Amino acid sequence: MSGIKLICGKELDRVFRDRKMIFSVFFLPVIIMVGIMSLVGNLSNNAQKDVEAHTSIVYIQNSPVGFPQFLKAADKDCKIYEMSDWEKATEMIKNGDADLLIKFPENFVDMVSGYKQGDVIPQIKTYYNPSEDYSRAAYDTISTGVLEAYRQSLLSQRVDNMEGLTVFTVNSDNPDMVIQDEEKAGGKILGMMLPYFVTILLFAGAMGIGTDMVAGEKERGTMASLLVSPIKRSSIVLGKVIALMIISGVSSVIYVGALVAFMPQMIGGADLGMNLTLNPKQIAMLAVLLVAIAFLYSAIIVLVSVFARTTKEASSYVMPVYMLILVLGMTTMFTTKTPGEWVYAVPIYNTSLALQGILTQEVTTMQYGITLGMTLVFGAVLIGVIGKAFESEKVMSI
């Protein structure tokens, strides 16, 4: 036991006694992540504000009397031009120099005012460029909003009792239409993202250190000095895996903490309108499962590193495993069916499901128990394999 403690302590000292290492392992990724996400969030926010503030340029063909005023009343900042050259106007839309074309029939006013049953119903055609943000916004505001209001206003001139034409409305006065458990809704969002982030954070945090811990020691010739010490090989393995668990655990706590703390900045100050808080039971379940996942991932990284002779080789071995685990983490994002109990016995995949289930409060005690048990058992099996590999002089390249 003291051997495990000593090995673990040495590996932790390697990281925690080195300021540069502390910065590069724990803080640099956070700074980069928060920096990039904040930048993206702000840029996206600014782009949205810019679109909202943009003065729409609208070209109208055969504009009926009063329509430009109607349009100005709805969207006071828009610039309205009479379209004389159709080809030129469409070219301007294509190039982003104009945002929307509205084409009225030549005798639109007569067609509307002189309408008799059986006549052709006049059609207003609008044209926009969906690949241009300004054009798309103008289409959304004018084509589906202002023109609908214009239609209603013309209709009211034709029909005395507008209400007589309204068979029903949908949610015209129903502010309480959304019925959801705020915690579950928040958990649903977290549950989609968290397994994916946990995989990235736990695995990536341990990857660099883990490969150096085993393959790096072999490469530098420092592993042999441990192997001739009066300590069991299994103690060396456990010491290293536990140290790696602690490092990846600490790094993931820092990463998650930073994610939560800087979330407003990272989403550009937007409000998700969800309750993203967790109750004590969820926190306890998550904490225990995350420890088990950190144990499993650390064991996987150490196992892969054992078979490499250099850190470079170990990194190339670990990368496909990382990708595989990442894909398994992502699959739960798109799962809609309730998985069977047996699925919770599939290592790695079950942890993503259970994480999601804890956050949505849908996981059963049985499912949680199976996941936790399988994760620990699988991790323990891997530790056994690593121990055997440590005994092999061929694997250890000694």
Place this chain on the structure above:
Amino acid sequence: MIEIKNLTKIYKLNKKQMKESKTTDTLKTAVDNLSLTARPGEIYGLLGPNGAGKTTTLRCISTIIKPTRGEIFVSGHEVKREPEKVREKIGFLTGDIKLDPQFSVDYMFNFFGRLHHIQEDKLAARKEELFTYFGIKDFSHKKIKELSTGMAQKAAIAVCLVHDPEIIIFDEPTNGLDVITARSVTDYLKKLKAEGKLVIISTHVMSEAEKICDRIGVIIDGQKVAEGTLGQILHDTNAEDLEDAFFELYRHQKGGK
């Protein structure tokens, strides 16, 4: 005491190793039915050319690798059955074994001392003794990666001796060292011998073997071809010095070529 009985070590070669060795055989016998006994209070030298099996023998003794056949007893403990007990008794050092460059000499000394369950007060006293002898006190706070090769080697020797082992196994102890450092190492080996320790070294430097070894075992192609004191070997081979004796033995082993 070290007692080796009919030690054979066979390596399985991979394709790359077969190509490097220019052989089609998948197996390579590194040590072939070797037996020897080394006793406390002597420096035993394994002498042989590169690839003779010296390092393999020392690695089998120090439990890093396992014998294919035969038995090795270290202070009464068999290496395959009681490897941890064997490791408690020995201090093993080779040019391939290095200290972690991220840590200071001081840290590594304490770390290995604690792995050997040495009490803190005894550890401090041992550190004072060894660091003073090897002149590494002044740079004990420095990281290994900041030290010169000679300094790092001295530090490695001090760490290897932290637990005051009964048996000291050095593979090419002065390899790569400057004359002054090499002398301090060989002097220390003599000191250990005077204290009643068993020192077993491997070397291909004839003059080193002549100067410090009480008994020499000559290994060629994994087989022991001669063993005895320097005088006995010179007598048996009718040679003037160890180098002549070695070439005589080598010529004989290779069938007179």
